[in-house]
Amino acid sequence: MQALTNGASTSIWQASASSPLFPQLARDIHADVCVIGAGIAGLTTAYLLSQQQKNVILIDAIGIGAGETGRTTAHFFPPDEWYANIEKSFGRKHAALVAGSFSAATTQVESIIRNEQIDCEFERLDGYLYALPANGFRDIGQELDAASRAGVTVHKLERVPGLPFDTGPCVQYPRQAQFHPLKYLNGLATAFVRKGGALHCGTRALEVDGDLTAQKVRTNGGTISADSVVVATNTPFNNRVVMHTKQAAYRTYVIGARVPKGSVPRILLWDTGDPYYYIRLETPDGASDHDMLVIGGADHKVGQDGHPEHRYDEIERWMREHFPMAQAVEYRWSGEVMEPSDGPAFLGRNPMDERNVYIITGDSGNGMTHCTIGAMIVSDLIMRRENPWAGLYDPARKVVHGLSEFVSEQANTFAQYGDWVTGGEVASVADIGAGEGAIVRDGVHKVAVYRDHRGDLHSCSASCTHLGCVVHFNSAERSWDCPCHGSRFDINGTVLHGPAGAPLRKVVLHARETEST
Known part of the structure; x- marks a missing residue:
């Protein structure tokens, strides 16, 4: 058992409960349903489907509750x-x-x-x-x-x-x-596995690809073939553009x-x-x-x-x-938290003509509630049952209400691309103190550089692997955060939060810059 996290800070839940470890996927496998993400959305979906005798495999890049569920305030409120x-x-x-x-x-x-x-x-x-x-x-x-x-x-x-x-x-x-969210997830995980579900931690989904009859989820430990896939990762990494204009x-x-x-x-x-x-x-x-x-x-x-x-x-x-x-x-x-432009969360089929790929996102300030609703809707859709709220939360809906908010958010996102024509945040890496990070211009490129407490430098491309925005250092979490669509990376470029699916590219600084340190 251990506490897992996707940032430098530790919540009261992470400090007071540890989660069981499950092995990394190590082979190709088939399941009726592959659920990606072991937070409350993914675990609830997997649990509900296992109740319906579905063969379900649940994977997570880090571990149970290591994402946003472990960082919530865990209340059910209007x-x-x-x-x-x-x-x-x-x-x-x-x-x-x-x-x-x-x-x-x-x-x-x-x-x-x-x-x-x-x-x-x-x-x-x-x-x-x-x-x-x-x-x-x-x-x-x-x-x-x-x-x-x-x-x-x-x-x-x-x-x-x-x-x-x-x-x-x-x-x-x-x-x-x-409630205590991690204690709840631990109980859900135990119940899910007891009912025959397969759970693999340290297993990052890299790509989802398929057709209307079957999907393949490529991971760092093997390929999962499944009739249906549920992407329950706070924000969908499989949907490159559409959903990220809506929230x-x-x-x-x-x-x-x-x-x-x-x-x-x-x-x-x-x-x-x-x-x-x-x-x-x-x-x-x-x-x-x-x-x-x-x-x-x-x-x-x-x-x-x-x-x-x-x-x-x-x-x-x-x-x-x-x-x-x-x-x-x-x-x-x-x-x-992901804030939908028009209010309600996005819970249901991925709006890319993929009738067997589902997403649970747009949690707003009601993550515990919205994620549970999403699990109920998605499990009903997979079981081909009517659900009274499926239309209400349909990810394919057009943003009509909240249009001014939608326009404002898109203008904000577009403005972030202007970072590419500006200089670096510091003149050279010599200006970066221990435990700090900054963007350095390296010719026509921008480099995200972090100096650890030993004085060693960690340098990556500053270009977010989702849609190319320049990332910025978050000193509170010691992470590189994308101001366009919310992707986050650790100091070595590893993905902490989507929609980015690939790490930041490693960069070797030019000799003249390393000498300036």
Whole structure:
């Protein structure tokens, strides 16, 4: 057992649970379904299909929960677009479908936990949304009424109960949920293998190719032939362009601080600010006198803040102002979320005329919920069953609502290609300190250079292997992040997060540059 991760920071979940190791794939193999990605989306899909007697093989480039599931705040909450905005953009019927899918996903997780007896700290609890002055909904009643019309049980309160600050009027959403995500995934993996599923870690999918009858997944350990393939990798690496024009990659930040036991109510909380903040409580194993207050927010586009450590400081300042009893901050970590241009996630068939390739992406701020919905939809499609939400979350849908957001995101992406005509971030590698990275111009090329704490240089092409944007160094995670579509690479160029499928090309710097060090 060991904790696996795709970045330098460590979440509270990664620090408090380790995952079982499964061997790398070492031969060619056939399965009914190949699922790529051992986060909550992939493991839930594999589990549900194994329940239907499907022969399923699940692979992951690193290991169970090593991607974004291990970096979530792991709560089940109303959609972060909120029902008032969903109803405004899509209508009441659409909002009711979203509400139904969110409720069913939480119930599905609760049912799996009960049936498989997974000890993962699952807890039903109330959630609250409050509006800051001049931010979000000017009248919190809009959200109350829209949620009620969607069939959600909601209540309006004058303030969130039990908090040390006055939130003002709020909407209460009873019976939301939270859990320990890695403990849940460990239980899912155990159940999946017990039901005959095959699980291989350290197995990176390099290519998906085939036709309407069969697909082949080429990996670093062998080729998997399958009737169907599910790409559950947070963002699809098999879809080079189409899906990446419909969603944008954001980095989100979380801190965990001790608070005296009982000083903060066990609730979920979200505000409507910009930046927004959200909270939950976690009780560490064996803790008798304290809880851990988990607070997230301060999002930004991936690759567009090279020194994001200040975002942890901003969250901590907000915490100190609103929760003065908070003690030392013990955890700081970040994760990546994919934000669809029009709101709903993309869950279903890959929109490239591949009727047997499926994707689960566009998690937004509701990864645990959306990924579970995606697993339910995809398993129904593979089993050729009707699913009431398949049309709602169809990845092939055209972006009509949220068009201004779509245009804005595309303009932002296009602007990043201008980095190719600028100079390097430093004059020479001599200007790069230990533990730091920077882009250096090498003739007509740009090179991503990192100096480790021994003084050794690690140099790669700065061209993202997805669509050629110039990557930027992320000092908080010690990674090279692409500002166009959210790919991430470690200091040696290995892929940490798609859509890039290939590593950054290794580069040998010219002698004159290495001599300048």
